[in-house]
Amino acid sequence: MPLEFRGAFFMSKNGIIKLHNMKTNWKYIIVILVLALLVGGTVLDYLKRVNEELFFISQFPEKKIENKETTLKKTGTGGQYNEFVYYDGEVIVSGKYQESRPGSLGGNLLCFYPDDETKHLIPRDVDLFGNPDVRKAWFCFDDQKEAKSSFGINDEEIFRDITAECIEGDATIKIYDYVVNLMQSEVVDTAKLKEIFTKEPYINQCE
Numbered sequence: 776m777p778l779e780f781r782g783a784f785f786m787s788k789n790g791i792i793k794l795h796n797m798k799t800n801w802k803y804i805i806v807i808l809v810l811a812l813l814v815g816g817t818v819l820d821y822l823k824r825v826n827e828e829l830f831f832i833s834q835f836p837e838k839k840i841e842n843k844e845t846t847l848k849k850t851g852t853g854g855q856y857n858e859f860v861y862y863d864g865e866v867i868v869s870g871k872y873q874e875s876r877p878g879s880l881g882g883n884l885l886c887f888y889p890d891d892e893t894k895h896l897i898p899r900d901v902d903l904f905g906n907p908d909v910r911k912a913w914f915c916f917d918d919q920k921e922a923k924s925s926f927g928i929n930d931e932e933i934f935r936d937i938t939a940e941c942i943e944g945d946a947t948i949k950i951y952d953y954v955v956n957l958m959q960s961e962v963v964d965t966a967k968l969k970e971i972f973t974k975e976p977y978i979n980q981c982e
Contacts, residue, residue, distance in 0.1 A: 843895045844895060845862075845866065845895065845896050845897060845898045845899075846864060846866060846896065847862040847863065847864040847866060847896070847898055847953055848862060848863045848864050849861070849862055849898070850862065850863045856958075857957075858956060858957045858958045859954055859955070859956060859957070860898070860900070860954065860955040860957065861952075861953075861954055862898050862952075862953040862954070862955070863952075864951065864953075865949055865950065865951040865969060866893075866896040866949070866950060866951075866953075867893070867896075867947065867948070867949045867972070868887070868889040868890075868893040868894075868896055868897070868947070868948060868950065869889065869890050869892060869893050869945075869946070869947040869948075870887060870888045870889040870890040870893065870894075870945070870946070871887070871888045871890075871943050871944065871945055871946070871982075872885060872886070872887050872926060872943070872944055872946050872948075872974075872977070873885075873886055873887070873888060873941065873942065873943045873981055874886070874923075874928065874930075874941065874942050875940065875941045875981070876934050876939065876940050876941065877930060877934060879940070880961075881961075881963075883930065884915045884916075884919065884963070885915065885916050885919060885922050885923050885926065885928060886913060886914060886915040886916070886963065887913065887914055887915075887916070887946075887948065887950075887966075888911075888912075888913045889912050889913070894912040895912075897912035897913070897914065897953075897964070898953060898955055899912065899955075900955070900957075903957060904957075908955075908957075913963075913964070914950075914953070914963060914964040914965055914966045915963045915964070915965055916965070916966065916967070916968050917952065917954070917965040917966060917967050918967050918968060921968065922968045925968060925971055926944075926946075926971070926974065926977075927974075928942070928977070933979075936979065938979065939979040940979075940981075941979070941980070941981035942977040942978065942979055942981070943977055943978060943980065943981040943982070944974065944975045944976060944977035944978065945973075945974075945975040946971060946972075946973060946974040946975065947971075947972040947973045947974075948968060948969075948970065948971050948972065949968075949969045949970040949972070950966040950967060950968060950969060951966065951967050951969050952966060952967045953965075953966045954966070
């Protein structure tokens with residue numbers, strides 16, 4: 776049966792095609808197979824890791840995304856210009872209690888500065904005169920006498936030492952009756968102390 780040569784093929788009269796120069800074709804085939812194996816292996820490895828992570832997460836169904844907003848509930852406003860915003864509920868915060876020497880700016884007030892882990896529990900309005908309230912989360916105790924007694928702070932004894940400009944210590948506490956003061960001046964938020972869970976001794980030095 777005569778064959779007609781056409782480039783890389785031999786064409787017979789009955790239309791049967793026979794490959795020619797298979798050496799070159801096999802090179803392409805091998806390259807394609809290697810790439811397919813590499814890509815396929817990468818995909819399978821990725822799917823395996825995803826499946827393992829999903830399985831790990833499924834073992835802890837109770838774990839949820841932490842809510843980064845306060846759990847205190849706004850109950851109303853007060854003051855001549857509605858500058859006071861009242862909140863109901865209780866929260867537990869950790870951080871530093873601090874008091875400066877009487878007579879200094881902000882002195883004689885026992886205040887609390889929540890740490891990064893609990894500062895989101897302090898109410899900060901998303902609309903403070905048209906803008907979010909980005910003021911630092913801190914407050915002073917509304918019941919100063921009771922709070923100082925609970926912390927074991929005696930101003931007369933502490934500040935008898937003329938080198939003591941400020942005292943500070945770590946603590947974890949529960950507060951309630953939080954009041955935000957919206958006035959744009961030297962004012963502070965207040966809260967009542969309900970319970971002290973942990974308290975480190977204070978030092979005569981503040982950050």
